[in-house]
Amino acid sequence: MRSKIKSLITALIATALTVTSIPDLHAQDVYQASRKAWVTEAERLKPTLHQIEKKPIGIVSIVPDSKAFQGWKVKAAGDLAKFYNNSFKQQQSVILDFGEHLTGYFSFTLSPSERTPDAPLKFKLTFGEVPSEIMTPYDPYKGDLSRAWLQDEIITVMDIPATVKISRRLACRYVKIDLLGSSQYFDFKISNVSFKSVSSVKDFPAPLNQGVDTMIKKIDFVGLNTLKECMQTVYEDGPKRDRRLWIGDLYLESLANAYSFKNHDLTKRCLLLLAGLSDADGKLVGTVFESPEPHPQVGQHLLDYSLLYNVTLKEYLDQTGDQATARSLWQVAKKQIEPIIGLVGKDGMMDYQKATKEWWLFFDWKEGLDKQASLQGISIFALKRTYELAKMLGKEQEVKEIPALVALMSKAAKQNLFDSKAGVFISGSDRQLSYASQIWMVLAGVTNTAQSKEALTAIAKNDKALLPGGPYLYHYYIESLIKSGMNETAKSKLVGYWGDMVEKGADTFWEVYDPKDELVSPYKFAPINSYCHAWSCTPVYFIRKYPNIFQ
């Protein structure tokens, strides 16, 4: 048996080597023949953004309230006409509510109302996706992402009258305007407050049937808005932050898009961009930028994301039947499974220690999560999807070792990571119990449906199990419940988690949400969290793909 495994591994490594050693004397670039065309085609597919001018719908105040989300409650506070018709020097400060989450460009007009303007004006503008961003002091700043992501801008307006346009693209529902400097010798009013909202989505899909649960309808609506806001010239992770294409977000967004806006060209553009901006050795980079020209975040390698690229490509082909694109990108998919081959031991177990040294393993924003089982699971999951993709392209001969490898790794997982007494998967030397481990083992199909159900049921009963840290892993949780035939649980968990956000006032779904800690932040400062985050939009996918379960 051992020698059989050894020969299998050797064969796999040989395959991998064959793929990388394209006989090209000019460059080390494994995709040299295709790379330029990928980027060119991606750029050709760059969508035109649709613009809609939005106006604030009201003036609000935001007051402390321990029962409100993050401790801040929004209350109506006077009407817009009063704000527009009166001296802003008298008002000094206002919070405007646009009534929905918007991504785009803010502007307003300043006009003298008494005497001749004789000096510049100074304003602080604060843009918030959620109320707490408006009310929480940002400084001294304690977060560990750039302070510049926070959407407060201080502006000087030298000449009045003026129409002020904030050049920075913003993502917000609320805008606070504070007057920081004015002259005692003239007065002025603010008018024409406007937000040029942008998205590559133009039309919404048909609403759900009238008879569907109100909460499901609300979740679907908020999910659609979340996805719409993130669909710009790429699938962004979040329009406030980081405003760029990540493979992990792309995967979930493309799933939701397939069951809603069906803008498959955006998926294609993103798949091509990522391929075109990959490393010379063929490794995908987890995130890429569009400006000033498309370029990768050099060195940003996430193994789980690289593997999900293959899954995304397979789903894209499923949805579109676009064989040409899938064939062109097949070489990329084949490349992404090589790290599995490099990391898998003779015993069929991924070398977790080595993987953590060579890669960023993401899976979830959850402190202390041991990712050994998740890595094993996602590797099997991705190998299976890649093999399905190969079959769809008639390329299974090129990866013919996959089925045996999947079997080996699945068996190893059961042997090494499954606590058969408790019916759950453990992870790491401390035998950590987490949702993540169950989820990825279920999705990998390591267990049969009954075992999957048992594992997911057991973990839910265990108070010590590490819960999902955020919506990204929660997506896979719902997926794993469905896969295990736990449809009612899937629905109640979806309603429980995303419905909770809706009840707390979400206009769009959040990057991070822990029902027990509304101020949790992977970046040590809740206002820098993204409150419109792509990976949180997938209720749209579940509700519309599985109407029998959710509608």
Next chain:
Amino acid sequence: MRSKIKSLITALIATALTVTSIPDLHAQDVYQASRKAWVTEAERLKPTLHQIEKKPIGIVSIVPDSKAFQGWKVKAAGDLAKFYNNSFKQQQSVILDFGEHLTGYFSFTLSPSERTPDAPLKFKLTFGEVPSEIMTPYDPYKGDLSRAWLQDEIITVMDIPATVKISRRLACRYVKIDLLGSSQYFDFKISNVSFKSVSSVKDFPAPLNQGVDTMIKKIDFVGLNTLKECMQTVYEDGPKRDRRLWIGDLYLESLANAYSFKNHDLTKRCLLLLAGLSDADGKLVGTVFESPEPHPQVGQHLLDYSLLYNVTLKEYLDQTGDQATARSLWQVAKKQIEPIIGLVGKDGMMDYQKATKEWWLFFDWKEGLDKQASLQGISIFALKRTYELAKMLGKEQEVKEIPALVALMSKAAKQNLFDSKAGVFISGSDRQLSYASQIWMVLAGVTNTAQSKEALTAIAKNDKALLPGGPYLYHYYIESLIKSGMNETAKSKLVGYWGDMVEKGADTFWEVYDPKDELVSPYKFAPINSYCHAWSCTPVYFIRKYPNIFQ
């Protein structure tokens, strides 16, 4: 005698009425026939600004030092190469020194130096004409002019690499750059720090002879720079603040210009603009704006400034012989003396109470200054110059009452305001002793040379006398000393006052300077004072007009 005066006044009022009652059925506008042409011609004369790209000459630190101007000493602190070649994330903050006062536009380039930029950057930029502006916290703001004049800008740079251009025109020598927000995932450098300096002055006049006192040469140089910086598309009062045309500044700038840059077209443009933007009843407005189109500061009437318009026009004609312009604007000059006629009593005294109700009387930034004597003096002074102007234009018949009025008012001044025992002029019901009163009486020629000398000598010996508050009145002080034949005192006072600023490091002369209180501010906050202020440039005029005295 009384009846003679009464009839004189009656005659004068009649003249005034005649002048205002132009038989025009279409409008109340007394200049209707000329107004449009004045503005059109002023706009035609709008100068093209010359641009010079300037680079910082060094890195400095600014440290507390009780002996330095306003308590802040500038010290060299490392070289530019080190600043440019090293991570700015490591440096966090820098103060750049351009080595001279500049007016214009600031820019710099941001380039990644390590890893891929993944987040925006946030900076605070602080621009200072003098060191204290860089070091003094601005908030909580206590000044009474708009906080927005202070030159601190907070900017967010969304994409790196970038060349950042601050759209606001700035006036400064020092620039502090503070990093407020950056990402732990990349590093960057600053390069190409640049200042596009603008002025309508292109070439400097010949320097003074080599043999001239070093300090006189320095004062002349700083004065020329002050004037150059203020000469933009109008004679501005100060390029930092208020950046606009005021009649009082125009007068002093045009004097200095006449003996240096000789850009008489700028003087002409300003005289025409002020005329074109005057009130419909013919009254000049003390200050006008150029943007978005030329317009006055409605209701801003300064009697002393209105009167100085006539003096400026007379000087312009002296310098250029441009009879056409002077003839066209003569109607304006004639209008400006009407308020004197309206305010002068039968006894030849200006009604000071009435004047203060109807006008802003400026004269000086000096708290508590009683302006009765100054008003009487400047009125006589302006009447005399207006009459000289009339004679140059052959129009003396139109203002033939002036000589008698001057005599009456001069006599009244001597009778009512002169303390013959002390040999000085007093002002107001409290018989206030001030330099201002002596200066304006001397310039009015109320006293003969010996008496003038006596008054100016006596005031200088009186510890209780109110000193000039700033360079504006100091100009008239030097002028009055020269007029009184006190040439040595004029020189020593000029060197004492402006030379003191030079010794304290002035690159340009200041709006306000009290040798005994370097933090004095008419606006309750020294950093908002202008440190390049037109009205402080007149040593250029004195030194170059009176070489025998000053060189």
